[in-house]
Amino acid sequence: MDISYIYLIPIIPLAVFLLLGINSKRIKPAISGYIGVLGMLSSFLLSIYAAYQYFFVSGKVNGEYKQFIDKHVWMNFTDTLHIDMGIMVDSISLMMLVVVTSISLMVHIYSRGYMKGDDGYTRFFAYLSLFTFSMLGLVLATNLFQIYIFWELVGVSSYLLIGYYYTKPSAVSAAKKAFIVTRFADLGFLIGILIMGYYTGTFDFETLNAVNPETGTLVLNWASASFMGLSVITWGLILIFMGGAGKSAMMPFHIWLPDAMEGPTPVSALIHAATMVVAGVYLVARLFPMFYFVEDGFALNIVAWVGGISSLFAAIIAITQTDIKRVLAFSTMSQIGYMMMALGVSGYEGHEGVGYMASMFHLFTHAMFKALLFLGAGSVIHAVHSNYLKDMGGLRKYMPITNITFLIAALAIAGVPPFAGFWSKDEILVAAFENNQLLYYIGVFVAGLTAFYMFRIYFGIFWGKEKEYEHTPHESPMSMAFPLLFLAGMSIVAGLIPFSEYVTADNKGFEAHLNYPLAAIATTVGIIGIALAWVFYKKENSLSDKYAKSFGVLYKWAYHKFYFDELYLFVTKKIIFNRISAPIAWFDKKVVDATMEGIGNKTVLVSEKIKGIQSGKLQDYAFAFIAGVVVLAGVFIYLWK
């Protein structure tokens, strides 16, 4: 299979970024919008073509999907340890290409309407392209170091996009928060990469992941060093997962995600729903054979539990939030927790790998309906100029398209058949049920919560009592409505794709069957959630407040996001700044600097003292000359020998 044209997929957005970025003052906004959309469209079509070629024409050899790799040595350290640059084409990278380019294309189209009249219109499109380029580079990376480079680029471009409204202090601090928190997690990632490089002697995914088909173990050999009872490779994997948890907003690194909603809404749809936040999931999937085989999957177990707990935790918070974008943000965190959990409980071969498949499946469907939810929310915010539920109500009359598409997305995420979310969520629950019953119950409970909070905001926005609006709300222009319709279509049909034939851990594919009892349970729970939301929020009443009161402390804690932000502030400000940084600063100022200054002053002083030697008198010079000779002679003839 010829893969060289796939290089174009990331390069086109890069070219668009350079074009728009360098000429941002000269290009007219309308034209820059078209350039951005056209560039993205060509990347999208190429991705579709590549995916078609791979999955249906030439990717499968002897019943197994192969990896196609094209790479070039960039920096050489030893014979085995080198950093390459290249692309890696396999089932998950192609699936991600399709997800990233399609969502990015929709967001580009949508932004032409949403951002109309904004001062930084061209700049916005340049940033979007930069982000898309980085994300595509991340997806196609062939080794740990390359993925790390693009990982950081993604971080930078998301920083630029979150802080897009840089005159707004809250946006600036949100951008900083997102950057610093993920950077901190990335420190772990980097250390993990270095551990891998040091103990295995390679960064290369292909070498790291190679599985011996006969023995069913990793081909790779590594030095058997251990630390605190765990092999260093397990530590490396845990640290790499730390980076993934940072980007994917898993506990305890999730605190940046709600604040990141300060960015323009299309950005949230692109970055915080479909692409960047799933980078962590992708990273674990990328290294799945390592996670699975090293020390009986100890690190993978951690992934499962972090995912499951994050998922529950976020769903509880989502119920109490009043800003609709924040509800969606916590919902995203919860759904990504689902994906992590599915990966964590997955096996490797055949049907045992259902978790892996389900995770990728859910990643795909979730990207569609969550992007739709964000874009729909953007459409609503565009109409009423507020993020808060209290300012919304009864909008179904004014915004029919938004209403219907939002409903479809909500049904999809609630897991109601036959919408996309039902199929993928079902597979996740099957995987959990077969491997870890406790996580299964958490998963089912979260499914109910999800349905409840999602319909809470749905009813809150489109039903309930009409508010007094400054301007009569109106449906969004076609440029914004089209992406909604497209994504709504995807949210309906995406679930019917037989994912298990194409994307599996061992690349061989298997046949998945619907597990009827489990599916029935999940659906029932989802419908109960919807029904509760109906009772509470269909018509505005005091029922919800009453129940909120009865939960008392729990409600208060959830409303304040379990005080995680305050905890972080306490740890950084009170403990790190006061107890650690302050003494170090004192030491730096009073000891290091003072010593240096002292030496400097003494130098100047000495130089002042000796300036008299240079008297300007020739006889003094001659004396010094002869004295020099005498001293040297004395030293070397009488003293030194």
Added chain:
Amino acid sequence: MDFSSFLLMRHELILLVIILLLIVAEIFIPQHKKGSIVHLAIFLFGIHTAVGFLGMGDGVLFGGMFRTTGMIHFFKNVLNVGVFIILLQSADWLQEKIVAQHKGTEFFVLMFSSLLGMYFMISSGDFLMFYLGLELSTLPVAALAAYETSKRISSEAGVKLILSAALASGVSLFGISMLYATSGSIYFSEMAEMISVNNLTILGLILFFTGLAFKISLVPFHFWTADVYEGAPISVASYLSVISKGAAVFILMILLFTVFKPLMGIWENMIYIVALATMFIGNLFALRQQNMKRFLAFSSVAQAGFILLGIINGEQLGFATVIYFVLVYIFSNLAAFGVVQAISLQTGKENINDYEGLYRTNPKLSLVMMLALFSLAGIPPVAGFFGKFFLFTAAASKGYYLLVFLAVVNVTISLYYYLLVIRAMFLRKGENPIAFFTSKLYMRLGLVLTVLGIIVLGVYSPLYDYIFELSKGLM
């Protein structure tokens, strides 16, 4: 007799012809056209420099008095390029100040004679030739130092230089006679075998060493440096600081590495002490200077101290690093002197605080000066960094870690005073900064060449490998 072997003296012969041509031209060019002498001399010397790059074999002449090798040939070319740049930088000064006093031709004749002396000195095969070359290279420079006869300070510089030089060469000659007394020969090749370690030899070595130490401005034989640089015309100061110093370093290194090899245990320690004294004294004095020429004088003293770190290595590595550093140093120092020259000629100002706000009025000159000072200070990625780095490696490879550490301390001190000048140019506003001016073609060419040198030497690494290969022949 086969006269073709005289081609081994090609550099010397061509330069001699140029000197004679200039004297003849002086006679025939009419009084009001004397300015054309400058063009003629630069043109002829340019050709000489270009021809110098043609290849030349190794060989010995006059029964061993004169010799040439690939390295010596290369170094003569380096000296030529340096002198050529100096000529370009001083052309305007000569046209405006000197030609009018009917002293244009003599300037070139004196400078070329001195250069001829250097050729003989670095090509010498015995102490006689060495001494003749030394004298021939020094005496004309003394005359040049006193060239601006209208200035009292210039005459003072000339007198100080000639008297100091006389003392130094006398002491040095005394040392050579002692060496002759103990070894019975003045030929380098024979002495290397016959020299023995005894008190008289050591005394001879020390006395001989001081003669060259004077030319290189090593402490405590450096006192003349600042006074002479300040008083002499800038072209002469830059000639003294790079060409004269470079040639002396070269021959000193050859003699120490070959003839005095048996005494290495002694001269290593001597170099150690002198290097420390030179670096510290040079830097501590440079710190206080207000006059750019004195400032550069002490900076060049300090730089000589760094050079000793390469010499102390005593092997091929040391030789190559020193030659590379001298090459870098020639370009960097000439760039700095060139800017001083241009400004002094235009405005007569030579103090550091006159340079305040220079960047606003003359950004290009400031950038050249900045580059030169960065290179002298040894800031990557300009050439000076690699030059110093290699020198330190050479010393460290022999285990002189303490010396290298102290040298690094000195680099830090030097960074401070180099940055003082840069601060004046870039950060200070200045009450009446030097007004904008454009230099003439020759000066601009001279500065561009130095800038190119600084950048190319910093980037183009094969040159160092080439020097390293050439150094093999001398050991």
